[in-house]
Amino acid sequence: MRTHQDWIAEAAKVVLPTRPFVGGGFVDAGTATFENRNPATGALLAEVADAGAEGVDRAVRAARAAFDSGVWSRAGVAFRRERMLHFADLLADHAAELAVLDSLDMGKRVVDAHELDLPFSVNLFRYYAEAIDKINDEVAPTPPGTLGLVRRVPLGVVGAVVPWNYPVDMLAWKVAPAMAAGNSVVLKPAEQSPSSALRIAELAAEAGIPDGVLNVVPGLGETTGRALGLHPDVDVLAFTGSTEVGAYFLQYAGQSNLKQVWLECGGKSPHVVFADAEDLAVTAKQTAFGIWFNQGAVCSAHSRVLVQREVHEEFVSLVAAEAAAYAPGDPLDPAAGMGAIVSPEQTDRIMQFVDEARTSGARLVTGGDRLTRDGSDCYVQPTVFDGVDPASTLAREEVFGPVLAITPFDTEDEAVTLANDTAYGLAASVATSNLGRAHRLAERIHAGTVTVNGVDAFSAWTPFGGFKGSGFGRDLSLHALDKYVGLKTVWINH
Numbered sequence: 001m002r003t004h005q006d007w008i009a010e011a012a013k014v015v016l017p018t019r020p021f022v023g024g025g026f027v028d029a030g031t032a033t034f035e036n037r038n039p040a041t042g043a044l045l046a047e048v049a050d051a052g053a054e055g056v057d058r059a060v061r062a063a064r065a066a067f068d069s070g071v072w073s074r075a076g077v078a079f080r081r082e083r084m085l086h087f088a089d090l091l092a093d094h095a096a097e098l099a100v101l102d103s104l105d106m107g108k109r110v111v112d113a114h115e116l117d118l119p120f121s122v123n124l125f126r127y128y129a130e131a132i133d134k135i136n137d138e139v140a141p142t143p144p145g146t147l148g149l150v151r152r153v154p155l156g157v158v159g160a161v162v163p164w165n166y167p168v169d170m171l172a173w174k175v176a177p178a179m180a181a182g183n184s185v186v187l188k189p190a191e192q193s194p195s196s197a198l199r200i201a202e203l204a205a206e207a208g209i210p211d212g213v214l215n216v217v218p219g220l221g222e223t224t225g226r227a228l229g230l231h232p233d234v235d236v237l238a239f240t241g242s243t244e245v246g247a248y249f250l251q252y253a254g255q256s257n258l259k260q261v262w263l264e265c266g267g268k269s270p271h272v273v274f275a276d277a278e279d280l281a282v283t284a285k286q287t288a289f290g291i292w293f294n295q296g297a298v299c300s301a302h303s304r305v306l307v308q309r310e311v312h313e314e315f316v317s318l319v320a321a322e323a324a325a326y327a328p329g330d331p332l333d334p335a336a337g338m339g340a341i342v343s344p345e346q347t348d349r350i351m352q353f354v355d356e357a358r359t360s361g362a363r364l365v366t367g368g369d370r371l372t373r374d375g376s377d378c379y380v381q382p383t384v385f386d387g388v389d390p391a392s393t394l395a396r397e398e399v400f401g402p403v404l405a406i407t408p409f410d411t412e413d414e415a416v417t418l419a420n421d422t423a424y425g426l427a428a429s430v431a432t433s434n435l436g437r438a439h440r441l442a443e444r445i446h447a448g449t450v451t452v453n454g455v456d457a458f459s460a461w462t463p464f465g466g467f468k469g470s471g472f473g474r475d476l477s478l479h480a481l482d483k484y485v486g487l488k489t490v491w492i493n494h
Contacts, residue, residue, distance in 0.1 A: 002114075004332060007334070016045055018046050018049060023062035034048055039340040039344075040376055048194050050224060055219065056224055060157055060159075062184075062211070062212040063185065064157055084132070085129045090207050098196045100332075105192060108295070112293075128176040131180055137149060137150060149491075155236050157185075160188070161241065164189075167190070170240050173240070173464075174240070189218060229248065237259055243470070265469060266398040267398060267425075269290075269456075271455060272409075272415050272429065273287075273431045275310040276434055281318055287305055288382070304395060306419060308408070309410050316386050328373075341378040342378070347378045353401070360393070362394065364385055365384040366382070387406070390421060412440070412441075424468055430445070448467060462477050463480070
């Protein structure tokens, strides 16, 4: 088990890449750059190239050349499987380095990145590597003298845009199935967290992934992200991020080549707690994890808790008591309960929600303050508001921070109405010992994942995604491959 000093020493060793990775190596970009700062201290980590339209075009051309050459897209399944498994092994070998890069870039606890994010990402690459030879074609029942084949073929160049909250994980969620299907990828990491993606591209080359199959273009959303969305030679755009930005990518597709766009966007996920929950204290611990893990920067964070009135007061007290375990601290310190918020701008936004909630009639139970440490004020206490009006801003908009809204309810029907009264539909949870109620709620709540007696359950084997303003398409599981293959009919008369 690494100590705080061990992680500090590890952080002192890392080298932060700053240039786009295109066609198998780092390349020079133009003069435009952006600052990459450590939110935990405010210190400048690096000046990173903003690839912009020219850099995106260069990366797309490299990806297209690799795809058309067939060096990956038409390579045997055994070759692709072997290369991806070797790639996964290298990710595992460099797990500590990659965890530190994410922690420095966006402020998450390094132990969470190292013990949760990296193992899941490594295993996801292994999962899709092993799935390559399970992508089967079909033979249709055509008339005698004919043969109808239904083939699943790679689509070409995949543009992937991923957020800052899980830099390595979200890369794996997009890149692993896209590559497994035989596509080439141009990845744009969030400007707040470019380092691990650039390093991972370098490891891909070391693993023998052919040049041009994985390209990474750092940059700002309005320059590099927009250019990727508008590029006429990108066949598929896979995005995880806010609903607002997801709408831009739909517009970009319409303004360019009608590329397929797959969106995994925001959420305001409800956690419905009934009086018959098996263990209210355990449910409170799950609630705390569901909102305060990763500083609350989780698209499926269970940020709305609906509690049956019979146990409402007791439950609020139990959740508030969990806050001490999530006290913010140095992200490199395993003892810290939370890390830093990704940027001053995001911290400002979170505090606006807190200030609005204070004036809306909700009761502040615990937290609510912005903290300063090590020269940075990008820290927010774990916060609970009770008696939150379902029509209020805090109840309806995604905070993407460690702020929990609690609202009491009386009946099962009322709970369902409140749970579904949202523009989002990403996830939900239900705490109950009544099996019939669990099935009823799972059926009636309109969300992509409903977890019973837990929060935010997911795995490599189950699809993840949402409805309504949370987007469409699914990450994870074999269903994710559907986004990156096309159905081609081959009809042979003989």
